[in-house]
Amino acid sequence: MKLTIDGRDVVCRDGAxxxxxxxxxxxxVPSLCDxxxxxxxxxxxxxxxxxxxxxxxxxxxxxPAAEGQVVRTQTPEIAAxxxxxxxxxxxxxxxACLICSEKKTCDDLKSTIRKTGEVTGCVLCPExxxxxxxxxxxxVGLERVEQxxxxxxxxxxxxxxxxxxxxxxCILCGRCIRVCEEVRGAAVLSFVHRGGRxxxxxxxxxxxxxxxCRFCGACVDVCPTGALVERAVRPQPAAGGTAGIVCxxxxxxxxxxxxLRDGGIVDARPAAAExxxxxxxxxxxxxxxxxxxxxxxxxxxxxxKDGKLxxxxxxxxxDRAAAGLRAAGRAALVYPAQVPLEDAYVFLxxxxxxxxxxxxxxxxxxxxxxxxxAFAVRLGFDPPAERRLAGLEACETVLAWNVxxxxxxxxxxLSVVRAARRGARLVVAGPAPAGPVVRASATLDxxxxxxxxxxxxxxxxxxxxxxxxxxxxGLDDLRRTVAGAPPASRPARKRYGEAARILAAGRPAAxxxxxxxxxxxxxxxxxxxxxxxxxxxxxxxxxxxxxxNERGVHALARARRxxxxxxxxxxxxxxxxxxxxxxxxxxxxxxDLGETRPPFLVCQDTHWSRNAERADxxxxxxxxxxxxxxxxxxxxxxxxxxxxVAARGAARPDGELVAAxxxxxxRPGFPGADRAAVLRELCDRxxxxxxxxxxxxxxxxxPAAAPAGTPGLVLVxxxxxxxxxxxxxxxxxxxxxxxxxxxxxxAAGNRxxxxxxxxx
Amino acid sequence: MRPPTSELxxxxxxxxxxxxxxxxxxxxxxDRFHWLPPEALERVAADLGVPLVQVYGVATFYRxxxxxxxxxxxxxxxxxxxxxxxxxxxxxxGFERRLGVGAGQxxxxxxxxxxxxxxxxxxxxxxxAVVDGRYHARMTEAKVGAVLAEAEEAGKA
Numbered sequence: 001m002k003l004t005i006d007g008r009d010v011v012c013r014d015g016a017x018x019x020x021x022x023x024x025x026x027x028x029v030p031s032l033c034d035x036x037x038x039x040x041x042x043x044x045x046x047x048x049x050x051x052x053x054x055x056x057x058x059x060x061x062x063x064p065a066a067e068g069q070v071v072r073t074q075t076p077e078i079a080a081x082x083x084x085x086x087x088x089x090x091x092x093x094x095x096a097c098l099i100c101s102e103k104k105t106c107d108d109l110k111s112t113i114r115k116t117g118e119v120t121g122c123v124l125c126p127e128x129x130x131x132x133x134x135x136x137x138x139x140v141g142l143e144r145v146e147q148x149x150x151x152x153x154x155x156x157x158x159x160x161x162x163x164x165x166x167x168x169x170c171i172l173c174g175r176c177i178r179v180c181e182e183v184r185g186a187a188v189l190s191f192v193h194r195g196g197r198x199x200x201x202x203x204x205x206x207x208x209x210x211x212x213c214r215f216c217g218a219c220v221d222v223c224p225t226g227a228l229v230e231r232a233v234r235p236q237p238a239a240g241g242t243a244g245i246v247c248x249x250x251x252x253x254x255x256x257x258x259x260l261r262d263g264g265i266v267d268a269r270p271a272a273a274e275x276x277x278x279x280x281x282x283x284x285x286x287x288x289x290x291x292x293x294x295x296x297x298x299x300x301x302x303x304x305k306d307g308k309l310x311x312x313x314x315x316x317x318x319d320r321a322a323a324g325l326r327a328a329g330r331a332a333l334v335y336p337a338q339v340p341l342e343d344a345y346v347f348l349x350x351x352x353x354x355x356x357x358x359x360x361x362x363x364x365x366x367x368x369x370x371x372x373x374a375f376a377v378r379l380g381f382d383p384p385a386e387r388r389l390a391g392l393e394a395c396e397t398v399l400a401w402n403v404x405x406x407x408x409x410x411x412x413x414l415s416v417v418r419a420a421r422r423g424a425r426l427v428v429a430g431p432a433p434a435g436p437v438v439r440a441s442a443t444l445d446x447x448x449x450x451x452x453x454x455x456x457x458x459x460x461x462x463x464x465x466x467x468x469x470x471x472x473x474g475l476d477d478l479r480r481t482v483a484g485a486p487p488a489s490r491p492a493r494k495r496y497g498e499a500a501r502i503l504a505a506g507r508p509a510a511x512x513x514x515x516x517x518x519x520x521x522x523x524x525x526x527x528x529x530x531x532x533x534x535x536x537x538x539x540x541x542x543x544x545x546x547x548x549n550e551r552g553v554h555a556l557a558r559a560r561r562x563x564x565x566x567x568x569x570x571x572x573x574x575x576x577x578x579x580x581x582x583x584x585x586x587x588x589x590x591x592d593l594g595e596t597r598p599p600f601l602v603c604q605d606t607h608w609s610r611n612a613e614r615a616d617x618x619x620x621x622x623x624x625x626x627x628x629x630x631x632x633x634x635x636x637x638x639x640x641x642x643x644x645v646a647a648r649g650a651a652r653p654d655g656e657l658v659a660a661x662x663x664x665x666x667r668p669g670f671p672g673a674d675r676a677a678v679l680r681e682l683c684d685r686x687x688x689x690x691x692x693x694x695x696x697x698x699x700x701x702x703p704a705a706a707p708a709g710t711p712g713l714v715l716v717x718x719x720x721x722x723x724x725x726x727x728x729x730x731x732x733x734x735x736x737x738x739x740x741x742x743x744x745x746x747a748a749g750n751r752x753x754x755x756x757x758x759x760x
Numbered sequence: 761m762r763p764p765t766s767e768l769x770x771x772x773x774x775x776x777x778x779x780x781x782x783x784x785x786x787x788x789x790x791d792r793f794h795w796l797p798p799e800a801l802e803r804v805a806a807d808l809g810v811p812l813v814q815v816y817g818v819a820t821f822y823r824x825x826x827x828x829x830x831x832x833x834x835x836x837x838x839x840x841x842x843x844x845x846x847x848x849x850x851x852x853x854g855f856e857r858r859l860g861v862g863a864g865q866x867x868x869x870x871x872x873x874x875x876x877x878x879x880x881x882x883x884x885x886x887x888x889a890v891v892d893g894r895y896h897a898r899m900t901e902a903k904v905g906a907v908l909a910e911a912e913e914a915g916k917a
Binding site: 181187188189190191192193194201202203204211436437439 | 798805809810811812813814815816817820821822
């Protein structure tokens with residue numbers, strides 16, 4: 001589409017607004033309420049422009065560009081209008097500094113600073129220097145404000161974790177309200193009251209903690225003023241520059257931008273890249289700094305002498321660790337699943353080749369791919385599964401099976417929100433709530449158990465489809481199996497029927513679940529039933545990985561598993577209980593070993609834990625931001641980033657420590673110290689990674705498995721229906737499972753985070 | 761008064777799932793209980809499928825919704841231009857003295873709520889007071905007692 005802006009020919013895509021067209025052509029138009037990714041709002045009126053043939057001035061952000069349009073963005077009338085509009089906006093915002101004649105020299109001379117508890121000017125504002133209002137005031141060229149300053153004198157909300165809300169500085173642009181509803185599907189905020197008293201607020205003025213807020217920080221990131229600012233963080237460009245990392249907290253692999261100063265992390269903000277597109281969650285936004293900081297870190301190697309852990313040189317600690325491990329008759333290795341591929345690979349090789357043990361397992365051990373592998377054995381081929389969030393976003397129907405998406409998979413949840421806003425329907429099975437914006441079209445309680453509920457749903461789907469069911473091998477057998485099941489109660493049948501009708505109606509469809517959703521010993525049964533439902537309605541299974549590098553570590557272990565598989569973590573923990581192992585090389589987070597501590601314990605970790613305190617040798621490991629490395633997301637996107645900050649104290653990357661230990665096993669030159677070489681080696685060994693070229697942009701690997709046989713139905717016995725009126729209870733404690741990043745306990749390490757984990 | 765759950769349910773049930781009925785259902789609840797208790801807002805949000813904060817936003821926007829308990833009787837004194845020049849302020853003060861509360865407040869026994877408005881559009885009747893929907897034209901401070909007594913009587917009947 002072609003139009004003319006300020007006398008220049010401009011080309012833009014169909015459906016673009018005038019603001020987008022102008023900015024795309026490099027023509028600056030000031031605005032405050034507009035934000036990429038949010039619906040046009042036209043609230044601030046700063047972006048008013050003149051359109052030929054139109055009598056009034058039009059807000060560029062909410063006016064679609066049209067073929068042949070002639071637009072003027074810079075006329076004396078518009079300049080005057082914008083100044084007036086900005087004056088009105090500033091009538092309730094402390095503006096003294098914005099129009100101060102000494103503004104330019106203020107930073108050097110500090111001629112106007114005063115001690116005060118209130119933000120009465122920019123010099124006292126935490127957003128000073130990063131404020132969009134300052135930028136727009138400069139663009140618009142405001143020199144005076146006719147209205148007298150009226151400070152609203154509202155109480156600053158300090159009751160919630162992570163950030164304060166000072167609505168004295170709010171200009172009512174509504175960005176926070178819109179991002180919360182449109183993008184996050186939370187709708188925690190709204191305009192309340194009216195006229196001069198209008199304010200952004202929560203329902204009934206409650207704290208965010210009691211309003212369903214997930215503390216994703218999206219409102220803080222879009223706020224153009226100092227009204228919403230992370231505590232104790234200044235917005236000025238950080239002296240140490242920035243660095244991109246992959247978030248280490250969950251499997252979605254968000255890209256975060258760290259701002260650095262004095263060798264430390266100032267804050268972490270979501271990058272615009274896929275998959276998170278400028279969004280993060282409470283962990284990525286607010287916990288990264290604490291996880292990499294010095295508090296609770298293991299700073300130097302220690303060795304137990306006379307019952308006490310004494311600091312020693314690294315060489316001495318390694319000598320002692322190697323001697324103890326070599327002397328042991330049987331040793332086990334527990335390595336961390338939450339590390340880059342480079343480190344996980346070195347651990348794996350060390351366990352197999354030098355400890356000579358199959359007792360090598362990753363912790364935490366939850367692993368969606370392991371569940372799928374087990375099911376593949378039964379099925380006879382790898383079940384095809386959709387993993388890409390783009391595929392999820394395109395769905396018309398989504399079944400969320402026993403997953404709390406906003407809490408555990410917040411970025412996948414954003415795809416569901418986008419699909420739902422397009423009209424897709426959501427069916428929720430289990431106790432997890434959907435949200436006030438994206439309402440579930442049907443809900444199923446899991447009743448006495450997951451497999452029974454999944455079987456009930458399969459029965460309802462069969463009934464709904466009737467003779468229209470696809471002619472799949474095993475269909476008649478499945479019908480007979482289901483018919484033999486005890487009948488469900490009438491209300492349950494009604495709800496399942498409703499869910500089945502919704503699921504059968506819209507293509508494409510996806511069934512979302514993670515390994516916790518399958519849960520328990522009946523694991524494979526639920527998955528088998530979900531597979532049958534997916535086959536019958538033509539939906540895609542959509543497994544979600546919870547751990548940061550879960551898929552990558554799984555692929556490594558799987559590539560090295562043949563011909564004899566390693567023993568699992570549960571098996572190792574049991575073996576410790578029965579005194580089967582004389583030594584344990586512990587680098588992954590496991591529950592307090594207590595009495596099951598083996599005679600010799602080496603603990604290599606980032607943070608102190610009960611187990612580290614019990615160890616004979618403690619080795620200090622570097623954290624994610626200090627090691628950099630390669631991570632695989634739940635989508636199968638592989639990314640590599642270099643170290644962002646120097647390692648604290650004497651901490652070294654895991655691979656380096658393992659290689660140094662290997663030297664003491666008579667294996668000089670064991671890989672680990674040269675991370676690039678390790679990556680090259682492991683990429684050669686894992687088919688999905690062959691030819692990978694490391695970058696933060698990354699590459700999409702791990703393609704969805706293609707069906708190798710006829711994707712038919714799987715016969716599963718129908719679980720007995722226990723009589724229970726109570727809705728299904730999750731096996732985990734209220735507020736979610738205990739969460740750790742290696743030795744760092746999230747809730748213990750950040751009290752604000754602990755407060756957000758209360759059940760909603 | 762705290763609304764019994766069953767009555768709230770009866771009021772919201774017919775609007776289930778209808779977002780566009782938000783103002784209507786809030787009016788129904790305001791008419792019935794003379795205010796919008798927090799539990800009513802939560803009920804409305806759940807039944808209509810509107811986020812609670814948006815229900816709250818609408819409830820705080822309109823003057824005719826109250827988020828605090830209102831008295832059994834409502835006294836509204838007009839202080840528009842015409843009423844003001846004809847002694848509306850004295851009438852308001854008369855109500856305030858008699859009831860012992862200021863404008864915008866409710867008597868501790870929950871009997872009366874006193875409100876002031878900035879024109880009821882009946883300037884020919886100035887100064888004007890409205891008690892429980894009854895218009896009292898050419899009000900004076902001296903008539904306040906009689907007007908209140910009349911409201912009390914009407915309430916009993």
